[in-house]
Amino acid sequence: MTVAAPQPNLDGQIIASELTKVFRGRIRAVDRLSFTVEPGSVTGFLGPNGAGKTTTLRMVLGLVHPTGGTATIGGLQYKNIPHPITRVGAALESSSFHPARTGRNHLRILCIAAGLPLQRADAVLDMVGLGAAGKRKVRGYSLGMRQRLGLASALLGDPRVLVLDEPANGLDPDGIRWLRGFFRHLAGEGRTVLVSSHQLNEVQEVADRVVILNHGQLVSAGTISELTAGSESVRVRTPNPAPLGEAIAAGGGFAQHEDPQTLQVRGMTLDQVGHLAFTAGVELHELSTQQFDLEDLFFQLTGTAQPPGPTMQPSQGGKQ
């Protein structure tokens, strides 16, 4: 590799500051968006389709000029990074290939332009499991193979920072499992990975942090544990919910009816609820901890009907 000695300040903190993009003078695709991606972490960049994820990533990479605000990687704007593909690798869409060109030649052209040895093309093809298919024309690739070729181009310069836009699109379940393992592998090597998705479960298992976006604005950002803090609940089913509900309210908890016989309790542990039921003499048919559901949180936070409310400010996590 011809990568220069690593410089700590280029090791990959991504900072977006007040990023704004207005298309054709009226479509606010991204609106004063600020967030930070920490070096050496896998950060999920989440939001429904049309939330502004792709536009944001393209501004971070200098492909789209921001209407306002700045984005830097390791303290530099992308256009000012020397030999950028050896610092930052990006896979943005599954179709940026000439159909009549082989996958291998696509990568070799990038190698030549970037001054990388041609063997890197074969090395990254093997890394993404496209070794044999590399000599075929892209025209004959499945969507999943194109995604892998996109990942291969991102890895070409052996960068510390990876920016991946919807890399799981078009992958079959096997492919998604492979991708998760791949992220773990990359994160294990200490690389910074920013990966966008409109499907939370694709990144839930591997992301340390998430940045959630809707209508071009930041909805929430933080570690998954920060986001989930205070959102665990206890589920209790009883034929006699009224006295238990009163006891919970008196004890400082918050109970909500899931159905006439089932309560969702927040602000109390499983043990506290069990004890209250015992002292109130209420018969229980079920007492369990609700598994935290990031998917639910995601939908609450990005509810398409309402814009992000004032209670969902950045860094306050997913409190309701």
Next chain:
Amino acid sequence: MIRLVHAEFVKLRTTQVWFWLLLAALAISAIVVVASLAPANNVTDPSDVADMFTASNNASIVVFVLGVLGVTTEFRYQTITPTVLVTPSRWTLITAKLISYTLLGAIYALACLVIQLAMALPWLSAKGIDFSLDAQLRHVIGAVFIVVALYGVIGLGVGALLRNQIVAVTVGVIFLLALENLILLIPKVRNAWAYTPGGASNAILYTHGQNDFNGVHLLSSGAGVIVLLVWALIPALIGAGITMNRDIT
């Protein structure tokens, strides 16, 4: 810069368009030799021999098309995204494209001239026509290089301006092959033809007092170069300006 020019040539080489277009240009050049030297035609004058080689100028339309494709293909297949990610400086990219397609034009011109010479030299000596690399022929060969190379730059500019690949190729080819020649049919403005790319090319290519084309007074060779240069650079510069600030989405 050398790396980027190399990459541009590998981009061309790894698709097949270049081959078929080169084949077409070579075929036309070869056909002109056959038509000129066939027994029915009595090419005897060395100046007629030089004219025969101006046919290599047909490569200009082919190189124009390649220039258009050189820009529009990047946008059509979104290969512009990885291209710009590797080289974020768009001025550098634009310069690399300009150098590459000027070189490409020279290479296609050379290929056409070589095939013409390879066919014509033995044929001419068989016909007993005295033939040498005189000043006139040197002029024609130099002119072919200049014209074909500049058409590559015109192609890049038209591609950057029109962006849509099919529209740019169709409009460009129809203009260069047909529309600009329609000017010759309009009585009042037909003299303006001298300032079209085709008129300027003819001014560059022909030397021996042939400064008259279908009754239109041609420019001098030097003025022809300047006019063709303007045709090449204006779309290229406007296209470059647009591409500099264009969002790649």
